[in-house]
Amino acid sequence: MSGSSDREPLPPRVDLATAAVLLALGLGVMALAWRMPTFVEQSGTGLTAPGIVPGFHATVLAVLSVLLGLRAIRRGALKPGASQSRAWSREDARQLGTAALLGVLYAGVLVGRVPFWMATSLFVFAFTAAFEWPAGPVGRVRRLVEAAVLGLATGGIVTLVFERIFLVRLP
Amino acid sequence: MNNPITMLGDGFAHVLSGGAIFHAFWAVLIGIVVGALPGLTATMGVALLTTLTFTMGPQVAMLVLVCVYVGAIYGGSRSAILLNIPGTPASAASTLDGFPLAKQGLAGRAMGISTLGSWFGTLFGTLILAMFAPSFGEFALQFGSYEMFWVALFGIVIAGSLSGGDPLKGYIAGFIGLLAATVGQETNHAFPRFAFGNADLAGGLGLLPVLVGVFGVAEVLNAMRGPAVKAVSAKIDSVIPRIRDVTQYWRTILRSGALGTFIGAMPGLGEDIAAWTSYAAAKRASKERDLFGKGSVEGLMAAETGESACVPGAIIPVLTLAVPGSAPAAVLMAAMMIHGLNPGPMLAITAPEFIYQIVAMLVVADMVKLVYGLVLVKPLLWVLLIPRSRLMPIVFTLCTVGAFAITSRLFDIWVMLGAGLVGFILRELRFPMAPLVLGIVLGELLDKNLLRGLVLTGGDISPFFTRPISMALCVLTLLAVAWAIPGLVPRVVGVFRRRPA
Numbered sequence: 001m002s003g004s005s006d007r008e009p010l011p012p013r014v015d016l017a018t019a020a021v022l023l024a025l026g027l028g029v030m031a032l033a034w035r036m037p038t039f040v041e042q043s044g045t046g047l048t049a050p051g052i053v054p055g056f057h058a059t060v061l062a063v064l065s066v067l068l069g070l071r072a073i074r075r076g077a078l079k080p081g082a083s084q085s086r087a088w089s090r091e092d093a094r095q096l097g098t099a100a101l102l103g104v105l106y107a108g109v110l111v112g113r114v115p116f117w118m119a120t121s122l123f124v125f126a127f128t129a130a131f132e133w134p135a136g137p138v139g140r141v142r143r144l145v146e147a148a149v150l151g152l153a154t155g156g157i158v159t160l161v162f163e164r165i166f167l168v169r170l171p
Numbered sequence: 172m173n174n175p176i177t178m179l180g181d182g183f184a185h186v187l188s189g190g191a192i193f194h195a196f197w198a199v200l201i202g203i204v205v206g207a208l209p210g211l212t213a214t215m216g217v218a219l220l221t222t223l224t225f226t227m228g229p230q231v232a233m234l235v236l237v238c239v240y241v242g243a244i245y246g247g248s249r250s251a252i253l254l255n256i257p258g259t260p261a262s263a264a265s266t267l268d269g270f271p272l273a274k275q276g277l278a279g280r281a282m283g284i285s286t287l288g289s290w291f292g293t294l295f296g297t298l299i300l301a302m303f304a305p306s307f308g309e310f311a312l313q314f315g316s317y318e319m320f321w322v323a324l325f326g327i328v329i330a331g332s333l334s335g336g337d338p339l340k341g342y343i344a345g346f347i348g349l350l351a352a353t354v355g356q357e358t359n360h361a362f363p364r365f366a367f368g369n370a371d372l373a374g375g376l377g378l379l380p381v382l383v384g385v386f387g388v389a390e391v392l393n394a395m396r397g398p399a400v401k402a403v404s405a406k407i408d409s410v411i412p413r414i415r416d417v418t419q420y421w422r423t424i425l426r427s428g429a430l431g432t433f434i435g436a437m438p439g440l441g442e443d444i445a446a447w448t449s450y451a452a453a454k455r456a457s458k459e460r461d462l463f464g465k466g467s468v469e470g471l472m473a474a475e476t477g478e479s480a481c482v483p484g485a486i487i488p489v490l491t492l493a494v495p496g497s498a499p500a501a502v503l504m505a506a507m508m509i510h511g512l513n514p515g516p517m518l519a520i521t522a523p524e525f526i527y528q529i530v531a532m533l534v535v536a537d538m539v540k541l542v543y544g545l546v547l548v549k550p551l552l553w554v555l556l557i558p559r560s561r562l563m564p565i566v567f568t569l570c571t572v573g574a575f576a577i578t579s580r581l582f583d584i585w586v587m588l589g590a591g592l593v594g595f596i597l598r599e600l601r602f603p604m605a606p607l608v609l610g611i612v613l614g615e616l617l618d619k620n621l622l623r624g625l626v627l628t629g630g631d632i633s634p635f636f637t638r639p640i641s642m643a644l645c646v647l648t649l650l651a652v653a654w655a656i657p658g659l660v661p662r663v664v665g666v667f668r669r670r671p672a
Binding site: 010057091103106127 | 222223225226339340342343346347349350353357359360362364365388391392395396397558559560561563564565567568569571572575576579581584585587588591592600601617618621622625626629630632
């Protein structure tokens with residue numbers, strides 16, 4: 001379940017920045033929890049106020065993020081040269097950006113606006129084509145045709161299987 | 172009527188009626204394929220298949236999901252052996268000896284060993300579940316709100332401490348999960364927390380969209396970077412397991428089965444920890460430890476038995492405490508709730524037969540897995556060669572359907588996208604996912620029981636610390652925290668050692 005824990009450790013400065021963001025989150029949630037009504041009249045005790053539990057979680061989160069920040073500083077986050085972080089390679093960033101952009105366009109924009117089979121066909125075609133385009137001009141047309149067939153097949157089969165066989169409503 | 176043997180027989184009769192074998196065969200097959208494909212995890216498989224089970228009856232739905240879970244955990248070993256890439260995190264330990272065996276031209280033998288180990292593991296764990304879950308369920312009936320609060324907190328802490336990597340980040344992930352679970356109306360006063368006037372947010376973040384996001388969308392993003400995985404050895408020797416492998420390593424099988432089941436029963440630890448622990452224990456006790464990492468049959472057997480024994484183990488706390496033992500078990504628990512089966516202490520009263528039905532489902536899934544393990548080798552090689560550029564958009568489509576289908580709200584698709592992004596970033600920042608998921612799943616349990624306890628006592632918090640079981644759970648939680656503080660345990664032990672002198 002841990003999945004990612006076996007990779008190389010992050011530079012301490014990344015942990016420090018993470019701690020700062022988490023501390024802001026913790027303090028922000030604490031403030032919101034504090035402003036929630038307490039319902040003392042109804043419950044007779046303020047301890048059942050809706051803000052108690054999120055306030056508790058946020059306080060723990062804030063304390064833990066301070067510990068994370070202090071640990072990062074102890075490990076040299078503030079020392080010069082500590083910022084040499086392992087950034088994504090340009091290729092990784094391009095691949096991630098493409099996948100994320102296409103995913104948001106599909107799930108956030110197309111789905112619900114055009115018929116589901118069409119949205120899915122377009123998405124699968126675009127995704128496959130985008131990631132197979134850099135493979136070079138040799139066989140590109142064939143790959144694009146295969147991507148189009150895959151897209152249409154996915155759109156059709158997913159719609160058929162979910163809507164007709166398993167009676168699940170699709171967007 | 173309440174004789175365990177009779178109930179077990181009834182459980183099998185119930186599960187095996189109504190085309191169960193047909194459902195078991197296709198569901199285990201999907202599970203194995205999902206598990207075998209790097210980038211698709213057992214958690215994702217169970218989450219996506221939950222969508223397909225909406226219109227099924229609860230028993231068939233649970234059978235399907237249990238089969239997917241069992242199949243996926245086993246399926247991960249295929250790519251671990253053939254590609255040196257664990258299909259699921261649970262199979263990471265299997266790469267250590269599975270791949271060296273494959274390189275020696277013994278890929279078939281390695282797969283036979285993994286099939287046998289996995290089969291014994293699940294069977295062993297299921298036996299333990301059948302023996303202990305009913306009685307533990309009855310013991311859990313003594314748990315009130317105070318105890319359940321501590322169970323939830325203990326789950327987060329133990330998952331944070333032991334789920335691998337950095338305990339501090341584990342705790343943070345757990346509390347982020349708990350915070351996410353507080354969004355929406357709370358139970359006491361129906362006050363919409365963090366809704367900001369939005370009716371969708373007031374309804375809360377759906378468990379399934381969040382889990383599909385964290386384990387589906389984040390996995391798709393993660394799978395799409397870096398170089399693509401290349402070729403598999405197409406030469407496979409015989410996959411028929413040898414009896415000698417069992418008779419020679421029976422101690423390892425029993426040890427790994429017991430360890431795997433125990434780790435499964437601990438909240439949030441999961442199959443990967445079970446496999447690593449079983450592997451390490453086998454190496455320590457082995458006469459041929461020099462072979463470990465170079466193609467040891469015993470090492471592979473230990474890892475596979477441990478991870479597969481963990482599956483029934485992880486279901487034990489789901490059935491008895493409503494606390495999942497692993498991430499896939501968390502999704503399975505969510506599916507049980509969706510289907511109106513309320514897991515937890517009350518199950519022993521409301522539906523005691525369900526525990527035995529789960530036992531029957533696990534046994535059926537295990538048997539089907541054995542069949543596939545022996546016949547499904549070449550077709551799986553073909554599946555492993557599907558390029559990610561063609562597989563991942565299909566997975567993303569299934570994620571979108573899975574997130575939408577439960578309540579038919581487009582808002583849930585946005586929740587999935589948001590959870591996917593957050594999950595991906597947290598993974599990149601080396602936060603373990605197990606405590607995060609446990610936090611999301613246990614958030615409501617913790618919230619409800621804390622507030623209910625306070626209402627019952629009129630605001631007095633002392634029962635949380637003075638009731639015997641509460642006190643024991645509180646001490647366990649504190650010990651788990653202390654265990655994770657670097658250097659604290661040796662220092663305390665040192666103090667006690669010095670004192671007598």
